Amino acid sequence: AQKITQTQPGMFVQEKEAVTLDCTYDTSDPSYGLFWYKQPSSGEMIFLIYQGSYDQQNATEGRYSLNFQKARKSANLVISASQLGDSAMYFCAMREGVNYGGATNKLIFGTGTLLAVQP
Amino acid sequence: SAVISQKPSRDICQRGTSLTIQCQVDSQVTMMFWYRQQPGQSLTLIATANQGSEATYESGFVIDKFPISRPNLTFSTLTVSNMSPEDSSIYLCSVAGQGWNIQYFGAGTRLSVL
Numbered sequence: 001a002q003k004i005t006q007t008q009p010g011m012f013v014q015e016k017e018a019v020t021l022d023c024t025y026d027t028s029d030p031s032y033g034l035f036w037y038k039q040p041s042s043g044e045m046i047f048l049i050y051q052g053s054y055d056q057q058n059a060t061e062g063r064y065s066l067n068f069q070k071a072r073k074s075a076n077l078v079i080s081a082s083q084l085g086d087s088a089m090y091f092c093a094m095r096e097g098v099n100y101g102g103a104t105n106k107l108i109f110g111t112g113t114l115l116a117v118q119p
Numbered sequence: 120s121a122v123i124s125q126k127p128s129r130d131i132c133q134r135g136t137s138l139t140i141q142c143q144v145d146s147q148v149t150m151m152f153w154y155r156q157q158p159g160q161s162l163t164l165i166a167t168a169n170q171g172s173e174a175t176y177e178s179g180f181v182i183d184k185f186p187i188s189r190p191n192l193t194f195s196t197l198t199v200s201n202m203s204p205e206d207s208s209i210y211l212c213s214v215a216g217q218g219w220n221i222q223y224f225g226a227g228t229r230l231s232v233l
Binding site: 033035037042043044045046047050052091093095106107109110111112 | 152156160161162163164167177209211213220221222223224225226227229
């Protein structure tokens, strides 16, 4: 069964520094997608970055990058130059199968990491 | 991407009553999902809303408690029926299009049941 593990319940980082949020996953499907979402206190889920299991390069989106280590089944999120507005809960998620039109497409979420950026 | 409008954004309800949450997307999407996030917890999928047919529910969720409608490719509703304080959660609508890698979420409905 697929599973996402986030071992860091909370993290502190100084403004302008980089921070890495850990995520490990488990799946027997060779085709899968990995996601990171940000959830501010308002409750909305904001998509940050996506990595497909067959992607050759690590995904990057602005200040966000995903350190994808397939053999270790890890997909850590790196936030560079942290800003006060980055303070939020961060969720790692996985979906088995890619580009499915008729499959479940459901996301399995980790327990989240609460990031606090300090001035 | 997709712009998702979810209503209401929050509500306070009395136990035993029902609340219907609406999810409207600005474009036709293949798949619509409803998730629940209990206080301090992660997200759990309630069901996949299927256009023109009955929703597909995850283990632990039943249609009598969470009836779902999806009359077309841009709209869905989730009803939380006969509410109890344990139903106090954030309910989130999510969408994905054909061939999309990414699922997008609405802003959520924060429900408190007294």
